[in-house]
Amino acid sequence: MPVVTVLRSLMLFALAAVAEIGGAWLIWQGWREHRGLWWIAGGVIALGAYGFVAAFQPAANFGRILAAYGGVFVAGSLIWGMVVDGFRPDRWDLIGAGICLVGVAVIMYAPRAVGS
Structure with a gap:
């Protein structure tokens, strides 16, 4: 896999994480910390944006x-x-997070036969 493709993929993963984690955090703040409906609405929008990010990943397999x-x-x-x-x-x-990131590298960037 070309380096540019891997870098694009990593950037999209980072963007997805900000959108999903940030969206969930905004909803938490709005509901649990009583900051209001605008925080919750922002969270819902961020979570919706997260839903689109995967579509831009260069790999073809959603799973x-x-x-x-x-x-x-x-x-x-x-x-x-x-x-x-x-x-x-x-x-x-x-250590757990490191193990997870090794898993990301294996799942996404291990050499595979064409079409798999």
Whole structure:
């Protein structure tokens, strides 16, 4: 897989993570933290945007893309928690996220026969 294609794919995974995690966080803030319906509406819009991002992935298999994205979501959620909520992951959180990201690399970028 060409480097440009891998970089595009990684950028789309990052965008998907911001949209999905950010959308869920906005809904959490609107509902659980009583910030109001505008926060919830923003979350719904962000989650809708997340739904479109996968369509731009260069790989053709939706199941493979979504499975790999699961690992990005795990790591991205920890990063979001650190940056936005002051969460401090322990070594097991970091090891688990690392394992997930290795899974992303294997699922998305391992060499495959043409058409698989």
